[in-house]
Amino acid sequence: xxxxxxxxxxxxxxxxxxxxxxxxxxxxxxxxxxxxxxxxxxxxxxxxxxxxxxxxxxxxxxxxxxxxxxxxxxxxxxxxxxxxxxxxxxxxxxxxxxxxxxxxxxxxxxxxxxxxxxxxxxxxxxxxxxxxxxxxxxxxxxxxxxxxxxxxxxxxxxxxxxxxxxxxxxxxxxxxxx
Amino acid sequence: xxxxxxxxxxxxxxxxxxxxxxxxxxxxxxxxxxxxxxxxxxxxxxxxxxxxxxxxxxxxxxxxxxxxxxxxxxxxxxxxxxxxxxxxxxxxxxxxxxxxxxxxxxxxxxxxxxxxxxxxxxxxxxxxxxxxxxxxxxxxxxxxxxxxxxxxxxxxxxxxxxxxxxxxxxxxxxxxxxxxxxxxxxxxxxxxxxxxxxxxxxxxxxxxxxxxxxxxxxxxxxxxxxxxxxxxxxxxxxxxxxxxxxxxxxxxxxxxxxxxxxxxxxxxxxxxxxxxxxxxxxxxxxxxxxxxx
Amino acid sequence: xxxxxxxxxxxxxxxxxxxxxxxxxxxxxxxxxxxxxxxxxxxxxxxxxxxxxxxxxxxxxxxxxxxxxxxxxxxxxxxxxxxxxxxxxxxxxxxxxxxxxxxxxxxxxxxxxxxxxxxxxxxxxxxxxxxxxxxxxxxxxxxxxxxxxxxxxxxxxxxxxxxxxxxxxxxxxxxxxxxxxxxxxxxxxxxxxxxxxxxxxxxxxxxxxxxxxxxxxxxxxxxxxxxxxxxxxxxxxxxxxxxxxxxxxxxxxxxxxxxxxxxxxxxxxxxxxxxxxxxxxxxxxxxxxxxxxxxxxxxxxxxxxxxxxxxxxxxxxxxxxxxxxxxxxxxxxxxxxxxxxxxxxxxxxxxxxxxxxxxxxxxxxxxxxxxxxxxxxxxxxxxxxxxxxxxxxxxxxxxxxxxxxxxxxxxxxxxxxxxxxx
Numbered sequence: 001x002x003x004x005x006x007x008x009x010x011x012x013x014x015x016x017x018x019x020x021x022x023x024x025x026x027x028x029x030x031x032x033x034x035x036x037x038x039x040x041x042x043x044x045x046x047x048x049x050x051x052x053x054x055x056x057x058x059x060x061x062x063x064x065x066x067x068x069x070x071x072x073x074x075x076x077x078x079x080x081x082x083x084x085x086x087x088x089x090x091x092x093x094x095x096x097x098x099x100x101x102x103x104x105x106x107x108x109x110x111x112x113x114x115x116x117x118x119x120x121x122x123x124x125x126x127x128x129x130x131x132x133x134x135x136x137x138x139x140x141x142x143x144x145x146x147x148x149x150x151x152x153x154x155x156x157x158x159x160x161x162x163x164x165x166x167x168x169x170x171x172x173x174x175x176x177x178x
Numbered sequence: 179x180x181x182x183x184x185x186x187x188x189x190x191x192x193x194x195x196x197x198x199x200x201x202x203x204x205x206x207x208x209x210x211x212x213x214x215x216x217x218x219x220x221x222x223x224x225x226x227x228x229x230x231x232x233x234x235x236x237x238x239x240x241x242x243x244x245x246x247x248x249x250x251x252x253x254x255x256x257x258x259x260x261x262x263x264x265x266x267x268x269x270x271x272x273x274x275x276x277x278x279x280x281x282x283x284x285x286x287x288x289x290x291x292x293x294x295x296x297x298x299x300x301x302x303x304x305x306x307x308x309x310x311x312x313x314x315x316x317x318x319x320x321x322x323x324x325x326x327x328x329x330x331x332x333x334x335x336x337x338x339x340x341x342x343x344x345x346x347x348x349x350x351x352x353x354x355x356x357x358x359x360x361x362x363x364x365x366x367x368x369x370x371x372x373x374x375x376x377x378x379x380x381x382x383x384x385x386x387x388x389x390x391x392x393x394x395x396x397x398x399x400x401x402x403x404x405x406x407x408x409x410x411x412x413x414x415x416x417x418x419x420x421x422x423x424x425x426x427x428x429x430x431x432x433x434x435x436x437x438x439x440x441x442x443x444x445x446x447x448x449x450x451x452x453x454x455x456x457x458x459x460x461x462x463x464x465x466x467x468x469x470x471x
Numbered sequence: 472x473x474x475x476x477x478x479x480x481x482x483x484x485x486x487x488x489x490x491x492x493x494x495x496x497x498x499x500x501x502x503x504x505x506x507x508x509x510x511x512x513x514x515x516x517x518x519x520x521x522x523x524x525x526x527x528x529x530x531x532x533x534x535x536x537x538x539x540x541x542x543x544x545x546x547x548x549x550x551x552x553x554x555x556x557x558x559x560x561x562x563x564x565x566x567x568x569x570x571x572x573x574x575x576x577x578x579x580x581x582x583x584x585x586x587x588x589x590x591x592x593x594x595x596x597x598x599x600x601x602x603x604x605x606x607x608x609x610x611x612x613x614x615x616x617x618x619x620x621x622x623x624x625x626x627x628x629x630x631x632x633x634x635x636x637x638x639x640x641x642x643x644x645x646x647x648x649x650x651x652x653x654x655x656x657x658x659x660x661x662x663x664x665x666x667x668x669x670x671x672x673x674x675x676x677x678x679x680x681x682x683x684x685x686x687x688x689x690x691x692x693x694x695x696x697x698x699x700x701x702x703x704x705x706x707x708x709x710x711x712x713x714x715x716x717x718x719x720x721x722x723x724x725x726x727x728x729x730x731x732x733x734x735x736x737x738x739x740x741x742x743x744x745x746x747x748x749x750x751x752x753x754x755x756x757x758x759x760x761x762x763x764x765x766x767x768x769x770x771x772x773x774x775x776x777x778x779x780x781x782x783x784x785x786x787x788x789x790x791x792x793x794x795x796x797x798x799x800x801x802x803x804x805x806x807x808x809x810x811x812x813x814x815x816x817x818x819x820x821x822x823x824x825x826x827x828x829x830x831x832x833x834x835x836x837x838x839x840x841x842x843x844x845x846x847x848x849x850x851x852x853x854x855x856x857x858x859x860x861x862x863x864x865x866x867x868x869x870x871x872x873x874x875x876x877x878x879x880x881x882x883x884x885x886x887x888x889x890x891x892x893x
Contacts, residue, residue: 122470125442125445125449126432126442126445127258127260127432127442127445127446127450127470128429128470129429130424130426130427130428130429131419131423131429131432131442132419132423132424133418133419134417134418134419135414135417135418135419135433135434135435135441136250136253136417136434136435136438137417147427147428147429155265155428157265157313157314157315158265158267158313158314158427159267159312159313159314160266160267160268160309160310160311160313160314161267161268161269161271161272162268162310163268163307163308163309163310164271164285164287164290164307164308165285166308166834167528167529167530167834168528169526169839170523170524170525170526170839214606217606284523290830292830292831301831302829302830302831303753303756303827303831304831305830305831307830307832324830333675333676333677336611336612337611337612337613337614337674337675338608338612338614339600339607339608339612339614339615339618340596340599340600340605340606340607340608341606341607341608341612342599357596357599357606358592358593358596359591359592359593359596359597359599359600360522360591360592360593360596361587361590361591361592361614362532362533362590362591362592363612363614363671365529365532366532366533366675366677366678366825367675367677368677368829369676369677369829370677370829370830371529371530371828371829371830371832373529374529375522375529375532375592376521376592377521377522377523377527377528378520378521378522378523379521400593401521401592402521402522402591402592402593403592403593404592459676459677460676461676
């Protein structure tokens with residue numbers, strides 16, 4: 001996924017999530033039903049990965065990629081891990097956990113949660129990450145990948161909105177004549 | 179007792195009648211005259227709000243609604259802010275300005291973000307609300323946004339001489355903008371600098387007006403009255419998050435019903451290290467600051 | 472003679488008294504009129520544009536107007552408390568002193584109410600304070616208490632003094648059974664109005680500079696050393712320009728009592744300073760801002776030390792008997808105590824209490840020209856009210872303005888303007 005997309009995604013997530021869903025949601029029955037998660041933020045045209053990888057031989061040697069995906073610079077524990085530690089070698093449409101169990105991209109949070117367990121717990125409770133919608137009804141979460149680029153999770157800085165104006169004396173102090 | 183010749187003579191019939199008429203007028207005026215919105219009977223309140231809607235719509239050239247949504251039963255609002263996440267981008271400040279129809283000139287911000295040094299910790303006397311770097315977060319700094327804490331024991335409602343501000347059943351401290359006399363005693367009493375005054379006629383560009391208002395919240399205010407954050411009362415009472423919660427790009431702001439065991443705010447209070455500002459003043463704020471990490 | 476005609480005589484007679492005076496009198500009235508007109512125009516501008524024309528902002532939301540209000544409540548309280556020594560020391564012109572003290576109290580309260588009126592953001596909603604049309608948040612709000620006690624005090628003083636004077640005008644004694652209890656009541660009320668005003672500030676936990684138990688006693692001490700200063704001036708002026716008589720001893724005794732009050736005032740300030748500087752918590756910031764400034768924010772420092780100097784000088788001049796008895800030093804002392812307490816209680820109480828603001832920000836407030844003009848106008852109104860009332864009260868007190876003399880208007884031509892006329 002292109003790193004440059006992250007701020008753009010943030011902006012999109014901000015803009016779309018803020019004022020959507022004006023109708024009052026029906027009271028949901030279970031906690032799970034109150035969740036609504038948008039689809040994973042794939043780069044355009046990149047999914048399904050099997051469209052290219054289906055026939056390809058699997059090369060499990062750890063290396064820097066040169067022919068494709070060379071735009072991805074891994075800066076996420078890159079000393080100890082590389083692509084296939086998260087992406088499933090046999091079917092690139094899936095990710096895999098440490099146990100080898102395959103998980104879909106829609107549940108990528110399970111993968112992140114392996115190392116970031118505390119964040120996963122907080123995210124489930126709605127305390128980590130943005131949540132929009134109704135505090136007593138339908139809530140919208142985002143996947144980890146919506147805000148954190150899994151290949152370069154460190155946030156870019158943002159330009160702050162303007163500082164407040166300092167309090168100032170009135171420009172004209174005399175109050176007119178007489 | 180000897181009757182003093184200069185003592186007042188017995189009231190004449192004319193005097194009595196004019197006195198009685200005055201008393202009747204006074205009674206009528208008291209019963210039908212202007213009152214605090216909170217004391218008005220329902221029909222009069224409806225009529226007053228329709229009149230307000232008419233005036234606002236005329237002034238701003240768009241259909242403005244003024245809701246009177248009451249507090250939802252079984253709801254006690256609370257707010258939690260993660261100061262390990264806030265990057266000081268101020269998007270909450272400006273989302274609030276737009277959502278709540280704050281004056282652009284003179285500028286009113288209900289939220290004020292204070293940059294602090296990580297070395298010093300939370301220390302307002304050394305904080306800086308006017309930081310203006312190219313990018314945030316700045317090295318070695320963290321950010322603490324402050325707005326009305328919706329205290330459980332509010333010092334501001336105690337001191338209002340005319341009873342124009344009070345705490346609603348769901349915990350939001352509100353102001354009756356048509357009753358406030360602008361004495362600013364509540365501003366002196368607030369330990370968080372959360373109340374703001376309309377020093378001049380407020381100005382909102384017509385195109386930026388938010389027409390969905392609440393009579394105790396974000397309807398356009400007149401000159402000479404006090405205003406402050408109301409937890410976006412018009413949104414919260416409709417089940418929605420306040421604007422600041424939704425716009426925060428890092429998800430530092432959390433809001434919900436303290437009485438709901440599944441709410442984020444309950445989770446935070448039960449699992450995170452939570453602090454409140456100026457705890458020693460015993461204001462018991464409904465606004466909690468915490469460190470998620 | 473029936474009530475209406477009596478009252479008409481009184482009114483026309485008063486009007487004649489008030490419209491009669493030498494060039495000094497008219498120069499004084501003219502000066503006051505100029506200030507009042509200027510103040511009225513400045514206030515009109517403020518009403519039209521909003522309080523933004525003052526220097527007050529969210530960070531320092533009270534300023535010059537409320538400072539003046541606080542000072543004048545002290546003056547109003549002190550004026551009446553002179554009644555206590557008047558009875559205790561059994562001075563001959565007791566009635567006169569009481570009357571003039573009450574007239575001063577009335578004028579001061581008028582100014583207090585005007586200062587509050589010009590400070591609120593919605594003066595058109597002033598009636599919201601007045602039950603039954605309005606809603607007074609009594610007893611929770613100290614401002615509600617203040618509205619109540621100030622108005623009661625005003626009515627009390629106004630009623631007593633007009634009763635005494637009107638009765639004197641009609642040649643009859645005042646009703647002792649009514650007046651004496653009311654006058655005695657006005658003493659605790661005087662203490663009460665200033666205590667309530669002190670509690671207004673004292674009760675705010677958000678403002679550590681004010682949230683100190685010492686505030687109410689300190690208010691009273693500073694009131695009792697500054698309020699009588701005006702009365703001393705007035706008594707000397709009356710002695711000079713009319714046939715009013717008062718013993719030198721009485722004036723010197725008042726000055727001596729003011730010295731003790733000033734000592735208490737200085738002591739309480741010293742106690743405050745000790746607590747702040749020795750404990751050296753973050754609350755020291757407010758006191759430091761007043762006496763030393765904070766960083767480059769030093770606007771109030773000259774005023775702080777001027778007030779200290781003036782108060783100390785006043786104390787010295789009043790405590791030394793020889794200085795008390797010398798008319799020059801006595802009047803210098805009066806000026807010094809009035810000025811010193813005016814600074815310390817006006818700006819020196821309000822601004823440092825609000826600077827830095829609750830979130831640590833420093834906005835340096837000092838009044839704009841509009842605020843000064845409005846304040847000057849209000850002082851002029853107060854002085855005018857006092858002058859006009861004195862113009863009628865003094866002749867009544869001296870027995871020269873009485874209903875049985877009114878029939879002969881030529882007697883007014885003989886109203887003495889220099890002392891010593893028979």
